[in-house]
Amino acid sequence: MATIDDVAKAAGVSISTVSYALSGKRSITAATRDKVIAAAAELDYLPQASARMLAANRSHILAVTAPLHADTDEPAHMKFALEVTKAAREFDYDTLLLVHDDAVEGMRRTAATALADGIVVLDVNAHDERADLARRFGYPTVFIGIPENTEGLMCVDLDFEAAARMAVDRLVAAGHRAIGLISHERRTLERESNFPLRFLHAFTQHADAVGIEYAVVYPAGHKAGAPVDELLRTLPHMTGLVLNTSADVARTTTRALAEHGLSAPEDISVIAAGVTFSTARFVVPYDTIPIDARASCTTAVGILIDALDHGRSEPRTVLIAPTYIDYGSVHNRASVPDPTAQVS
Amino acid sequence: MATIDDVAKAAGVSISTVSYALSGKRSITAATRDKVIAAAAELDYLPQASARMLAANRSHILAVTAPLHADTDEPAHMKFALEVTKAAREFDYDTLLLVHDDAVEGMRRTAATALADGIVVLDVNAHDERADLARRFGYPTVFIGIPENTEGLMCVDLDFEAAARMAVDRLVAAGHRAIGLISHERRTLERESNFPLRFLHAFTQHADAVGIEYAVVYPAGHKAGAPVDELLRTLPHMTGLVLNTSADVARTTTRALAEHGLSAPEDISVIAAGVTFSTARFVVPYDTIPIDARASCTTAVGILIDALDHGRSEPRTVLIAPTYIDYGSVHNRASVPDPTAQVS
């Protein structure tokens, strides 16, 4: 491979002129710059990554930690990794994928070896070790997801609280007074995966605040049958249903309801909220308040690059406002008598 | 961050001793090695990636090119990227994800800058530019997928030809004489995405060879309705169906058949073959001849590491034998009269 010396000789200039001509970090006469660029193109020259990293103390690489758990939704996970990668390339950064079971190992290693200039953290837990690491190491880090203690951190995420409230409000506005929530698996909540918890809390709080009846269930597998059964047992006159759950559970909900003689959306209005998948191809497409992976990742990478390239690294938490996709799966029953009303 | 000098001072030895003690590349007295290791641990020392790369001319990074097309099945795609990453870590390599639209750009760049020691190529086309690049550049490359001209290349893939034959044979053995194939979208075949083509050709050839009737359709979207209609129009007495198609199309096949009053597997025996998704959670789980992403990636990475670390880079093509997962979706109709037989 050609080195900077080869280019310098070919162009008849010094190596620093080559370096500057190609990086644009200082002004160069158009004529000499053109000579250099021509020589570089001729020789297929690109600066060697390792030498550049060592001299500039910059790798132009971003790491992405995406630990895998037994209950990890791999497609959702990788969707984020993909979007981070796309966003990073816009800023001329490459992306290193860290999927080791041990979440901190990769983070520690890329930081200590200066392999990556910064790191994007996915699948954040309420008490995430990586939050402490980021604080202690002072390594440029951005979280997609929000740990409980955000002090000193840069975080980006969908505003799950607002999403939960939006789902409830939409159903309430349509006259629903008894609403079920299908949440995530118990073990997902138990390891304090953050966004299901935030959604859950906001849902119950807001449901209490607006004074409706509700029930929450946690699927044990990939089917909606059992959760729906349980929901209808505890909340027999349920007319609204919020899905903050996996694609598999959501997809089988229509059938599970049908087994109770209920059809969506005529009998039960359904909203999928805080989910990465699309319901557009479901038998019955449900209104959706999506997690916009692209938006989250673009924002997160933007923040990280800002810290890296412009030193703007003040701690901050950016909440992305939820949006509502209407497929008509919420039916208005405002005129129907409230089934929870006491019969006198 | 601590440097090798710090460790050398702390351990009271020279830096070369530190380097060798930690890399194990030459014999060191147990006592001094322990001293060095203790000092390194004390200082949280890890060799800086860039310096190590520059000096050793090795990055310990593998690149993965996974170009995205409009019709790319992202989850399937990323599944491979994930498995490559996991496999690479077993050999102490990190993984760089290349998802630029321009497939060759990333490959060229990582090679020219020596950012990655080698590269894993995904989503291979019959006439893939990256194959020519690999031959010309002589850059350590392994293909997961098989281009038409494999000369000088290292390739790994499921034996799609064998998979297609296996599917046909299984149906024929069960007495089916009229078999449909739902393939991929036309545009996928048109850009010569390799494995759908290989499957298709092997299917038709083998069907001809064993003398059965068959028809092939190409879905235009994500639903099985139209393809199934077309299939039943051209092959009205079809009793066997092979799915070498997307998860969405496969998932909606049962319903599409039902709309013709046909139920799987009683009326139509179905096999999903050469697919990355699982049918285990389908309403009717179909027998499956899976693409084992893990096996392909582990093998591919093994080959690449072998070339990198042991110089064993002879061209070769490794075909992974297909396996059959039986969910009981093929019904035996050997005793049933052949509906294609002429009524005299």
Added chain:
DNA sequence: CTGTTAGCGCCTTCAT
């Protein structure tokens, strides 16, 4: 505006 040069931190050959 351009050239000279001192490192960046580590690996590895050569010497002992």
Added chain:
DNA sequence: ATGAAGGCGCTAACAG
């Protein structure tokens, strides 16, 4: 078995 020292290729002061 250990140490000394020369690069690896590039960037960014420092000179001019």
